[in-house]
Amino acid sequence: MPFTPATADQRFVLTHVTRIADLAASERFAAASDDVVDAVLEGVGQLAEGEWAPLARAGDTVGAKWTPDGVVMPDGFVQAYHDYVEGGWGMIGVPEEFGGQGLPFAIQTAVLDTLGSANMGFALAPTLTVGAIEALAHHGSPEQQALYLPHLATGEWTGTMNLTEPQAGSDVGALRTQARPLGDGKWSIKGTKIYISFGDHDMAPNIVHLVLARTPGAPAGTKGISLFLVPKFRLDADGNPAEPNDVRVVSIEHKMGLHASPTCVLSFGDHDDCIGELIGPEYGGIRAMFTMMNNARLNVGLQGVQVAEGATQAAVAYALERVQSARAGSTSRDSVRIVEHPDVRRMLMRMKAQTQAARALVYLAAAQVDRATLGEAGAQNRLEILTPLAKAHGTDIGCEVSSIGIQVFGGMGYIEETGAAQFFRDARITPIYEGTNGIQAADLVGRKLGLDNGGAFNALIADMKAEAKDATLIMLIETCDEIGRAMMALDADDKLAGSYPFLTMLSVAVCGWLMERQGRIVADSGEASDFLAMKAAAAKFYIDQIVPEALGLKAAATAKADVLYSVAAELFAA
Amino acid sequence: MPFTPATADQRFVLTHVTRIADLAASERFAAASDDVVDAVLEGVGQLAEGEWAPLARAGDTVGAKWTPDGVVMPDGFVQAYHDYVEGGWGMIGVPEEFGGQGLPFAIQTAVLDTLGSANMGFALAPTLTVGAIEALAHHGSPEQQALYLPHLATGEWTGTMNLTEPQAGSDVGALRTQARPLGDGKWSIKGTKIYISFGDHDMAPNIVHLVLARTPGAPAGTKGISLFLVPKFRLDADGNPAEPNDVRVVSIEHKMGLHASPTCVLSFGDHDDCIGELIGPEYGGIRAMFTMMNNARLNVGLQGVQVAEGATQAAVAYALERVQSARAGSTSRDSVRIVEHPDVRRMLMRMKAQTQAARALVYLAAAQVDRATLGEAGAQNRLEILTPLAKAHGTDIGCEVSSIGIQVFGGMGYIEETGAAQFFRDARITPIYEGTNGIQAADLVGRKLGLDNGGAFNALIADMKAEAKDATLIMLIETCDEIGRAMMALDADDKLAGSYPFLTMLSVAVCGWLMERQGRIVADSGEASDFLAMKAAAAKFYIDQIVPEALGLKAAATAKADVLYSVAAELFAA
Structure with missing residues (x-):
């Protein structure tokens, strides 16, 4: 499966969503200059495209094998991992005091985004190491940090x-x-x-x-x-x-x-x-676990972005090549590339829009880790409320986009050899691990809504309201505001009954807010490029078609638990 | 995976959705007396539960194997297929003139529903035979019919x-x-x-x-x-x-x-x-192919019902057994069965409601085959317009429900041994074959909307409007009416751009109409049983939560093609 790093979108999102320049203005993240960020994206892109992506199929077809001597990775993985360590890619986000590069977590997120888009299963190894580093950096003794952190920071261990x-x-x-x-x-x-x-x-x-x-x-x-x-x-x-x-x-x-x-x-x-x-x-332990897991949740949300990116690239490449049927309504009876058929084009546009939206959501959350590190007011709360959204909605999008990818491939998508099925199968674990998406929804309505007496939620709503222009997007934000405030007063069952649809609505509101902003920036810039034209189209599609869909969830988000408990548990088997 | 035939729901849908008594009142289908229908459902249920379901896992893990001597089925399949033939199950829907039982296609649908819920891949063999029978019965010469039909009708060949x-x-x-x-x-x-x-x-x-x-x-x-x-x-x-x-x-x-x-x-x-x-x-050839494929499309829509039924039963059984965590808001700190947690219960209720809705939709379409056989006015048109809905929406539901099934299982759902993953993998072909769901949507807006100068569509809308009571359901029906009428005037690109979301909206309207009717029948009956209580809850959930979701698709269904073509095809790779 050919793979091209999504560098342009990553750069755009880092600039306009995470506002990386704010971070680089601090002493802590002074290293994150434009040149360094560009060099990091380009460098990891080369590793991902040149070494990691070519191993993705063997990762699936051969897979890691259990042997009496321990687990053995497929051919090529040991070398590719070695090159990741040697290239210093594990060090990106590790604080300088522990021997790392001290770059923002948001940049590390972009690095993992690229590696995982190339080879999602493989990228889980460094992702987990990040969790161990976080736990040790925050809770380890100086001796433990001295003995273990340098080796974990490089990724050597x-x-x-x-x-x-x-x-x-x-x-x-x-x-x-x-x-x-x-x-x-x-x-x-x-x-x-x-x-x-x-x-x-x-x-x-x-x-x-x-x-x-x-x-x-x-x-x-x-x-x-x-x-x-x-x-x-x-x-x-x-x-x-x-x-x-x-x-x-x-x-x-x-x-x-x-x-x-x-x-x-x-x-x-x-x-x-x-x-x-x-x-x-x-x-x-539980406190340390949350340190380790909170960023892990963002990284799992990021896996949704990764698999969506990979699936989209594969589907686009296929649709640009596969010739089938004349275009309806055309005077020509010649067969065209399937990308020319409106419904295929709609699927591809949805894949692009959803992938970009998920990336914006997850990167925004990642930037809050850095802003919290800098002690920025409200950043920790913003991180807390965005974490369940990034994890759950990011992974829901990964599943949706990889399923659309199979549909674009048609019958070929169901045959394992094309690789489209691998994205679909790989994606399906992400809504489950690191806290199921249902648990993320429970976290949102049970803990995060009430954080700071509702202050975290209110601040997010206020920021979105202040910037949103589209009438339907504003309606979605206001509906989320209304539901969220009402939810705080509900009992646990009623809160939880609507939690998942509410999480989806709020996530789409955040994505809509960020996609609209990006579209506006393109329009205002007066600049033109293939990437910018696609960004503008994806932003418009997101606002015009995906935002209204989320409003359709209002009834489910506000439904109470009665109907669920109107029958005894055993009756579900009736 | 334990399996229980969904006989109660099938019986209820046959009675109140397909209105099988109407059919049995005809000479052609006089055999479809209540006693016969009950005996058929019970008999095929025994075969499915006793012989076919126990082979479902081996169907996946061993699978059909290519050998130099031809394809070999896993152990047990030859005998189980033999028993299907011996039991006369292939003959159910075959006209008496060809040696069959002459029962309605709707009853044959129920038979295949049960067999495929027990073992979806296996049930495809008889399903395909049905297509061959249809093609020969309608287009074969008397000699061909005499030589081949008796052997195909029994399923021997x-x-x-x-x-x-x-x-x-x-x-x-x-x-x-x-x-x-x-x-x-x-x-x-x-x-x-x-x-x-x-x-x-x-x-x-x-x-x-x-x-x-x-x-x-x-x-x-x-x-x-x-x-x-x-x-x-x-x-x-x-x-x-x-x-x-x-x-x-x-x-x-x-x-x-x-x-x-x-x-x-x-x-x-x-x-x-x-x-x-x-x-x-x-x-x-193309005319004969459509004869063969049209019913095949209904049968593929039915596969959506089958896999949804299987996945739901598996998830319910797991949720009734798996104990994990105390219930939020409860004074007890004891862990409970996960069926007691509101979000799990929401997932199970959605699975039940969607499965029942898909069954009602597909059976309704199947009954039109019989009504058309009887020459009932409007039945052929009704069949034509319902076919793309049954195929596309039935299979979309199969995919959605099997995905929720994995989520209910949590981490265990991702491990192949539990079987939850098999439903999810099996389901994913159904939106692709027998005409991709995108092609079904194109068929709906390109051919079926305009059928009889819009008469087929108008009649469906009128029937739904005449019966629907819920305000949101009425709104959905009216919105479909409005969009459908506007669509007839659009050019091909604009029509197709909104075709898939429109198909979903219209399908949900039909399902909502049928679910509301079933809920009302339960309420009016004054009868009580586990099945009826669950039906009432599922109907309420469908109307209250799933119908409003579909309204959220209005913007996508009415969107024009411009945004899709605002960028050149190659830019999707940008």
Whole structure:
């Protein structure tokens, strides 16, 4: 599948949505000059196009393999990962104090966007490492930071997150993995974790597992959880990986997609010899987990953008090449490229518009991480409220766009050889992991709406209202405002019953706000280019056709829970 | 995956949507008494539950296999198919004059609904045979009917449709397969066909291929196409399968799903010894194809119902069993079954409502086949206008519901072992084959709206308006009326630009009309049962939440083509 980095759109969104110049004006992010940003986008684009994209098919067809010696990646992955590390791409967003480049999280987001658009499953490895870095940078001891962070920052070692257990999926508080103090500041870890992405592989000399576990006598539920660092290989006195820890790969899952990413069942302490260290205070696990997961949620939203970008490029290339049927209403009876047929063109336009909208939404959220780092007023709240939208709506778009991609390919889309099906299969995990989209919706209405007594929500609505011009977009924003305010007063069931449609409405409002702004900037600029012409069309399509659709969700967003509970649970089987 | 036939809903829809009693009042369908209908539903339910459903997983994981001796089905399929034939299930809808039961097409639809809900890929074999029966019954000579129909009617022999060639997908007129007259009324066939479902298998002693081909000197395009009957084994003087014809299975496709259905590349006449017979007149191929395909389109719409039913049952069973997290807002901190969480319950309710709505839509269309057989005024027009809706919206619902099914399963849904992923993968072909859903939308706005000078459309709108009570539903019907009438005056590009959203709106209006009626019948009946309570809830949910969504498509349905063509085709790659 040919792949071209979406550099023009990334640059445009970084400039006009994240307003990267604001960030570069700060001392902290002074490195993010225009030249540096351009060089980063170009450089990672070359790596992605030249090395990562060509491996995407093998990632699916060969996939990561479980062997008695551990998980083995398909041919070429070890070298391509090595080149990612050598190129310094892992260091982009890592603070300078930990040896990184200190560039904004928004730039790191663009780097991962490009890598994941080229090869989504592969890009999950660095994505997870970012989570481990965040957890250590915020909650690790100076010794832990000194020993582990430099290796994680480069990507030389990779990181994992070990939350889920068979009985503890969305309900993390139900986990049972145990940590027993060994008296020397070390802990003995025992338990089984499932769904551990890149829980093992052969691309790095060490893997740093971050493991949630329960200490003796810990309170029940999430309050009693602590976070532990468990290296695959224990470090020797010089800090180098030495003897293996007691961590075993039990199996890898047989998944519908994302085959390049080994999803491991890990067993810790089969021989009572799995040694870990506490990160942060005892019982501080859930807080550390949220640090690790909040950005992970943005990065999963970004996976929606990645798969949408890849699927769109593939569909466009096919539609520009495949010749089939004369154009209806044309005087010519000659067959034309399918891109000329109105309904195919509508599908492609929708793919472009949705992909660009998702990118704007996720990058806007990513920029709040940086603004919060700078201590900008309201940035943390803005980040908090945008996170569920970016995760859920970004991934919903990834699923929708990859499904349209199959439709553009027609029968060929259902045959695995074309690769269109891979995007569709890969995409489908993203609304599930890192908190299902239903949980994102619950987070939005249960926590984020009420944040700062509604201040976070009100500020977002006010910013959108102040800038929006299109009447339907304004109506959508006002409807969200009305529903959101009313929702705060509802009981849990009623709130949750409408949460998902409400999340979609608010997400489309944010996307509409950002797409309209981008369209206006094109119109006002007086400049012309292929990219700008397409941006203007995509923005218009988004405002004219996708924004009104979201208004259709009002009834569902305001519906109460009664109808859902008007029948007993068992009657769903009737 | 446990499976229970949806007999109660089928019975309810047959009674109140297809109004089967009207049909049974005729001489032609007098066999369709209540007792017979009940016995058919119960009998096929037993076959589906007892034999077909247990094979569904192997259909996916083992799949049909290409071997040098032809295509081999997974273990158990040959016996299960045999029992289908022995049980007389293929004969249900075949007219008595051809040895069948002469029951309405609507009843045959219910039979295929049950079989396909149990095992969708498998049920495609009888579904295709139905198309071959239709083509022969309407266009075959008395000799052809005598030789082939009895064996196809029982299902002892199966049928295929050979339309597509590599360069002729949606554009059937571009096909190149040749038929050369042999002078004895026979023809020599030469060419390659792709995407031939059940093009070969080991469940029947003969396979009757219906092949579109071009005769010498035939006009270009669809006008010059003829339909040929090409048996896998030629018949001897007694009409029994004897020497093999020159038809070769080149390969079977590696598809994303529907693995139980072998999708063959067939080569006819490699050794210039493939002998076929003309069905109907020369150049009558496209007409015969439409006979064969029109009901096939309803049957593909029915596949949407099938996969939605299967996915819903699986998700409900999981949600009734899986315990995770306490219910928000509850005083108890005990974990509950996930069916108790409002957003999960919303997903399940949507699955139920959409599945029932799709069933009502497809069965209504199926009943028009019977009413047209009876010569009922307006029935043929009603069938024509409902066919694209049933095919496209039925399959869209199949895809949506199977995707929600994965979401209910959470992480387990992405693991192939649970089977939730199979529904999702199987479903995705249905919006593509038998005319992509985009082509259905083009058919709706290009042909069906204008049928009888708009009379077919007006009559449908009038019937809906006369019965609908809910204000939003009435608004949707009136909006469809307005858009449909305006569309007739538009040029091809503008018509097609809004065709797909319009098709969705009109489909939801029809579903809303039928769901509201069913809800009202429950309320008025004064009867109570688990099924009726669920029907009432699903109907209310559909009217209150899904109907308003469709109104949100108005802007897209009325949008003109300008924005799509505001950029050159190549700019989609910008």
